[in-house]
Amino acid sequence: MAEGGAGPVGGESLLFLTDEQLRKGIEAMFFAYRGFTADPDRILERHDYGRAHHRAMHFIHRSPGTTVNNLLSILGVTKQSLNRVLRTLIEDGLVASQVGRRDKRERHLTLTEKGEALERELSEAQRSRMRAAYRAAGPQAVAGFRQVLEAMMEPEMRRQYMTLRDGGA
């Protein structure tokens, strides 16, 4: 803790760990997250949905047939909260809920064609911004970006993320 404004140490600078640098990282997260959600927010507003609907659709799209409980643990909200969102999505015909065959207590959630269409619109907007940022920063920066984000997650969430991450590719 005593490397005031010191220079390189042991061949590698520790300057990136100063409180000042950390504070900049914190603010970067804050402002970037705003940008990250800005485009979907605009689209959602037109459809009278909120971020909660987006998150639900994202993960249903990602893991079709997932159960309510699965979704709960990924989203980290209460079932009452999720249920409200899910109910409107089902009523509006964006999400289909099917009673499980093996375990009839479970409901398996999938996006309908209409749901897929909106999900595509939302995620394309988000990917588009991410693509621009990635392109501007370059592959090396992207690798670093992902490394830091992964290290910042709660262990439980990192598990979730890794499962999704590696399941996909």
Next chain:
Amino acid sequence: MAEGGAGPVGGESLLFLTDEQLRKGIEAMFFAYRGFTADPDRILERHDYGRAHHRAMHFIHRSPGTTVNNLLSILGVTKQSLNRVLRTLIEDGLVASQVGRRDKRERHLTLTEKGEALERELSEAQRSRMRAAYRAAGPQAVAGFRQVLEAMMEPEMRRQYMTLRDGGA
């Protein structure tokens, strides 16, 4: 758009721009942001405050004497929303509001000693996680992390961020 699962192009791989990679980046942002806010959230709960209070305190700490309007443009909320938060912070003696000398319409905001104490507690928790993530990822990754985040911001917010960023150091 036609580099299916292709290899390096023009000496530099474009694999990091596939939809799959972008989707991973999106989810990394989602999960990481949760981690990012987890520690302050726990502390805030004990004090009966929310994230809005944290954000206000952060930027008041950062720019002591700032006006309500300044804060508004940084936080990107309506003044009514901010006002409510500010009112409780002032009532609770965490923030001091001083009528401007030159322009008496303005209120200049500063943290009281009590406010500084809470801000320190909150930001230390957040820095601590950030520090761990930075340390785990290393300086190169941190540079990339910041580059991508900066590229992801809305231009207006990037301006704000840059001003703060460069004003501080």
Next chain:
DNA sequence: GATTTTATGTCAGCCTTGTTGACTATCCAA
């Protein structure tokens, strides 16, 4: 077969934090 646990859904009610609209106080410029 009876009991307990699990998965889901629903109602009621609360809180935080967004929103818009109306209002006051002050400054500045015609």
Next chain:
DNA sequence: TTGGATAGTCAACAAGGCTGACATAAAATC
């Protein structure tokens, strides 16, 4: 001095978190 712009406040409403209580069906256990 008056009228428009600017800074801030107050009131009321909505979205989406939360807890708690309760219902139902199905699975698992005794």
